[in-house]
Amino acid sequence: MTQLALTQLKLSHFRSHKASEINCDARPVAIFGPNGAGKTNILEAVSLFSPGRGIRRASAQDMTRRPEALGWKLNGLLKTSEGLQEVETWSDGGAARQVKINDKSAPQTKLGSLCRVIWLIPAMDRLWIEGAEGRRRFLDRTALSFFPDHAEAALTYEKTMRERNRLLKEQIRDAHWYKALEDQMAKCAAKIHVNRQATLAQLREAQTQTTTAFPVASLGLIQADGDSPESEDAFRDAFAESRSRDLMAGRTLVGPHRSDLSASYTAKDVPAADCSTGEQKALLISLILANARALADGVGTPPILLLDEVAAHLDADRRAALYDELIALKAQAWMTGTEDHLFDALGDRAQYLTVTENDGVSALA
Known part of the structure; x- marks a missing residue:
C-alpha cells in the first residue's frame, strides 16, 4: 500500500504564521501548544492541499496575515503513489487562490485526485x-x-x-x-x-x-x-x-x-x-x-487526516485506541492538542511539534 504524506510544508504570511517551515516523515504529526498559538492554522494550511476552501471554509482574503494583508503562500512536498509532487497554492491581495503542481498551473480540482484530505474539527x-x-x-x-x-x-x-x-x-x-x-x-x-x-x-x-x-x-x-x-x-x-x-x-x-x-x-x-x-x-x-479505511482499500492509499483537538474529548483508553487505528491505517494524521500528555500513547510512533505565539506571530519548535 502506498502511503500519502506531506513531508514539507512552508507557510508565508498565512494567518498567524509569518514564515514557518515544517519538515516531517509519514508518521502522525502531534501538534501542541496553548490556545491561540496557531495550531489549527497549520491544519487549515494542510487542508488547502485539497480542493475547496479548507477546514474553516474561509475566503482567501480571510487567510492572509494581518495587518500586512499582502496575500499568502503555501508550498508543500507531497509523497504520492506517483512520486514526489511539489504543490504551491497562494492568493495575492485577497484574490481567488491559485495552484501550481510541479511548477505548472493547475485547477483546484486536480488536487482532488492528487491528495485526499479528510478532517474532523470542533465545529463539526x-x-x-x-x-x-x-x-x-x-x-x-x-x-x-x-x-x-x-x-x-x-x-x-x-x-x-x-x-x-x-x-x-x-x-x-x-x-x-x-x-x-x-x-x-x-x-x-x-x-x-x-x-x-x-x-x-x-x-x-x-x-x-x-x-x-x-x-x-x-x-x-x-x-x-x-x-x-x-x-x-x-x-x-x-x-x-x-x-x-x-x-x-x-x-x-x-x-x-x-x-x-x-x-x-x-x-x-x-x-x-x-x-x-x-x-x-x-x-x-x-x-x-x-x-480512511475505505479509501485505503479502494484507492490503495489512505488519506491525510486532520484531527483538531480530537484527543481532548476522549478518555485515555479511547485515545489509545484511536492512535492504534491510525497507525494500523498507515495514515499521516495531523493532530492538535493543548497539552503534550494527550499524545503519550503514541510514543515514538509519531513526531511532535510545539507551537507558541509572541506578539501575534506563531513560532514552531
Whole structure:
C-alpha cells in the first residue's frame, strides 16, 4: 500500500504564521501548544492541499496575515503513489487562490485526485443536531474523497440552480427559459445522487469489515419532501413538475440540495441526534476512520487526516485506541492538542511539534 504524506510544508504570511517551515516523515504529526498559538492554522494550511476552501471554509482574503494583508503562500512536498509532487497554492491581495503542481498551473480540482484530505474539527461536533446543510456538506466532502469529480458536479449544480432561482424570483413563466437550465441541473443532480449513495455504501462496508473501539453508525439519505428522483430523466421531470410550486416559493424546492444525511447508533438503535455528546463525537470519529479505511482499500492509499483537538474529548483508553487505528491505517494524521500528555500513547510512533505565539506571530519548535 502506498502511503500519502506531506513531508514539507512552508507557510508565508498565512494567518498567524509569518514564515514557518515544517519538515516531517509519514508518521502522525502531534501538534501542541496553548490556545491561540496557531495550531489549527497549520491544519487549515494542510487542508488547502485539497480542493475547496479548507477546514474553516474561509475566503482567501480571510487567510492572509494581518495587518500586512499582502496575500499568502503555501508550498508543500507531497509523497504520492506517483512520486514526489511539489504543490504551491497562494492568493495575492485577497484574490481567488491559485495552484501550481510541479511548477505548472493547475485547477483546484486536480488536487482532488492528487491528495485526499479528510478532517474532523470542533465545529463539526454539532453535526447531528443542527441543520441539514452541514450534514450535506459533510457527505459531499466525503464523496469528494472517493470521486474527485464530485466537486465539479456540485459546483455546476449550485451555479445553475442560482440562475433558475433568479428566473423564479422574477416570476418568469416561459418554459423555454428553464429547459436548458433544468437539463444541466438534472445531469449534475443525478451524478451527485449516485456519488452520495455510493459513498454511503462504502462507509457501511468499511464499518462492518473491521473491529473498532468506536461505534458503528447506520447511515441513510433522506429527502425533505419524501421520495427523491434518482435518474437524470427523473430529476428533469421533477424540476418541470415543481416549477409552479417553485414560482410561488421563489426558489427550487426539489433536488439534491434538499437531501439530508441520517445516522443512528447501530448497537443502541438510537438516532445520532438523541445520543449523548460523547456518543455523537464517537460516531463522527467512527465515520472518519471508516472513510480512511475505505479509501485505503479502494484507492490503495489512505488519506491525510486532520484531527483538531480530537484527543481532548476522549478518555485515555479511547485515545489509545484511536492512535492504534491510525497507525494500523498507515495514515499521516495531523493532530492538535493543548497539552503534550494527550499524545503519550503514541510514543515514538509519531513526531511532535510545539507551537507558541509572541506578539501575534506563531513560532514552531
